[in-house]
Amino acid sequence: MLYRRFEQLIAVFRPSPAGAPPTSVWPFYLHFLRQVWPSFAALLAVGLIVALIEVALFSFLGRIVDLAQSTPHSEFFTLHGTELLWMAVVALILRPLFNGLHDLLVHQTINPSLTNLIRWQNHSYVLKQSLGFFQNDFAGRIAQRIMQTGNALRESAVQAVDSLWHVLIYAVSSLVLFAEADWRLMLPLLLWIVGYLIALGYFVPRVKQRSVVASEARSKLMGRIVDGYTNIATLKLFAHTHYEQGYAREALQEQTEKTQLAGRVVTSMDVLITSLNGVLIASTTGLALWLWSQELISVGAIALATGLVIRINNMSGWIMWVVNGIFENIGTVQDGMQTIAQPRTVTDRENAPALQVQRGEVRLEQIDFHYGKGSGVIDGLNLWIKAGEKIGLIGPSGAGKSTLVYLLLRLYDLESGRILIDGQNIAEVAQESLREQIGMVTQDTSLLHRSIRDNLLYGKPDASDAELWEAARKARADEFIPLLSDAQGRTGFDAHVGERGVKLSGGQRQRIAIARVLLKDAPILILDEATSALDSEVEAAIQESLDTLMQGKTVIAIAHRLSTIARMDRLVVLDKGQIAESGTHAELIAHGGLYARLWQHQTGGFVGVE
Known part of the structure; x- marks a missing residue:
């Protein structure tokens, strides 16, 4: 029940609030994130509490060391029992509770639902693009950009929220705790923060730039591979396997090189940050020991300072990869926007009426x-x-x-x-x-990779089985439909036809298309080489059905x-x-x-x- 409540916080299939997605990065992000702002506001609040609890645990560590040094063994629990109990409540109850809330928001609410909300709205928008839009690009590349943009946008947004509080809370609270012990403990951390920000400022834009290029190369590779698979019959007929391998190899080589260039920046950033972290650990620990030797701080302060800088060291490595991931995902989103955010060239006027055909x-x-x-x-x-x-x-x-x-x-x-x-x-x-x-039968009949029934129902979604059989009979498709079967054992109307209907012969596809238009029964009929895939005997057999279909209709053949x-x-x-x-x-x-x-x-x- 708890999981279900969190899984229903975001409605995946809500309509888009605007027509076209924005064409620049940050408005594109806001276009989707503002639709789910309550979930991200909750994630921010929970993230703040989680970060504060983590810092409090390090503060408790230093406190316990000092209490252990200043209190006789026999009186330790008597004098400090209440304080120790509160520490236990934070560690055993509050920390698991808020980490659990964080995981529920991320894994049950945001990850599945926001990702698919973005995919759904982008797919719904792209689906209404003009025919020219799809003719000018690879179908595989369009599909990949729809899929990867939703994932990349969600991932970068969640990473940004998660890292925000960790950076702010750890940096600010560490400085405060160090200052309470001795102001000089702040100096190594302040210098490290400056160096860390300079490193991020230098490397992050380069990571972003090269990630966009790498993502474009990845989309190009996907488009070429899918194009080859889609036209596999042509590839086989012309015996051009080696040519197709070379075509894909060229794109794969480009994608490899672009990814390697992006990796160079990441590796350089990793080496520099690791070096800065080493300096931070050595200088902070050394300074803390020197201050302790001068009796200026306690042993608990040494434990606190050492523990915090080691935690900051681990966190900075995580932040570096998070920042790299964020901007790599932003690059992926930018690549996807090139396809998704294109304006539609054929659009309806606002409140356009439905066409009424009487004659x-x-x-x-x-x-x-x-x-x-x-x-x-x-x-x-x-x-x-x-x-x-x-x-x-x-x-x-x-x-x-x-x-x-x-x-x-x-x-x-x-x-x-x-x-x-x-x-x-x-x-x-x-x-x-x-x-x-308008009903239309084309020369190059392309069927959906679904069942015969689903393909026929495109003509009339509410058609009964009796109507399906009657249309199939008139189109002379009843001769072969009962004999069809697929790899999953489905037969007849339930058999799947393969991508673009490749499991059927040209004549069979044409007869299914004719049956579909018979079901549609539109007042205007277009026949574009409607019988081109039929042999003379079958063409003669269905000519009577076509004559029946054309009666009372305006026909363009x-x-x-x-x-x-x-x-x-x-x-x-x-x-x-x-x-x-x-x-x-x-x-x-x-x-x-x-x-x-x-x-x-x-x-x-x-x-x-x-």
Whole structure:
């Protein structure tokens, strides 16, 4: 029950208080830490008490030595029993109690919950980034930065809080206790503090700088390794294992060198601090013995001074590693911020309404899009797709067909012009609501590494098993789903498909994708080479299902095999981002333009097309 209370102090899945995380280090820290400030305030208070108790124990040690010297053996417990009892209470009850509270706050409250709160909010933010964001980076590197940033931020914050009181309390209380014995005992410690601060001031910025570089190299290495694993089939097909090893080796060599450079600074700092500590122990102990020989301090003061400087020696080594760890983690956070804190390029307006589709009319009005290049791709394009009309988009590679689909889905924002669906500007409605109204089957079907059921439920999350089977039947996926199994013994709808669906054939993946869109039943349908991975027999078998799927919907179909879209209501031929020609198959053949030339280059025809 006690553990549970502390584990529930931080709500892991609380929404982020602001849209984008800050882009500079300290605001980035505060963005997350202020959400859990009560836990850190409690940790500060408990840390103060723990540090005071530790110092009090050393003070007790000197006190016991002096009492033992000045009191007859037979009267020791009689005269000092109450004081000894309070010492026992501090050592046996208060010290374990507050150390236990400290551990509960760190290990039950902050470590698991704050780490995953940061990961959750960063993942939620990054998940809504534009398609271009993910296309411009390694998926593995993005994931690693999400994971390591949460851990590094939490670790450095806890270390800073823990070390704060130890440094302040030990330094101040030691000076006070030394001064009470003899002011001259303060001198070695004062000089050591000055030297220690100078050493930290010199080395810490260098540790931070080199840690950032080392973290960047580590992310680069992770990205290259994950990229190789993700594309392992290509690597095997082209027999480029040695090439891939060289690609990873280059990044590993860079990461090793950067880590070694950071290690040089740490080693140098360690040697200097250890030397300063040796001087502190020798000078303080020697001075205490000399003062005792002059009868200026007691034996208890020698025990106190020696015990404290040895404790300070151990603490300074710990503080050095803590400070090194703090700034190494800050470097990791800075590296992660490069990915996490990037502003979103495609955003919803505040309180954007949901798209309402009654008919499914689509208008593209004078749209321009150039992927930020200034020209090319799509220039001043106008297109009107009537409600329920089925059009085919045709054109050579690079004509802008896929880009047009991306813009309709608002995976990118237009540079100028507007796209209207039933008179509503898609830039002014919520993105999620727009994509809910559009079903799409792509040429490169990528499935989630989950079960067949989970993949199908993406189309309709509340679908029943009966609906799943009906969609699978219409997509001709019912032929192979019952035969599927995975390494964990799961079968049928529960079988997992592997990363990106690699355990299924291309045709099987395509049929699962079609079944998913059948379940979604959106009023606007996009088919991007929807039957490209199917053999002719299977394609013919599901054509009837596709015809059923397209009934009553506005359809945009892209295909390089012109025979598959020749019977659409209208064909729109794109060339260099412009509409080169438009009409029915027969009209375009008679026109003798680009479409006619493309048709002639392809063999075969389409059943029912004259």
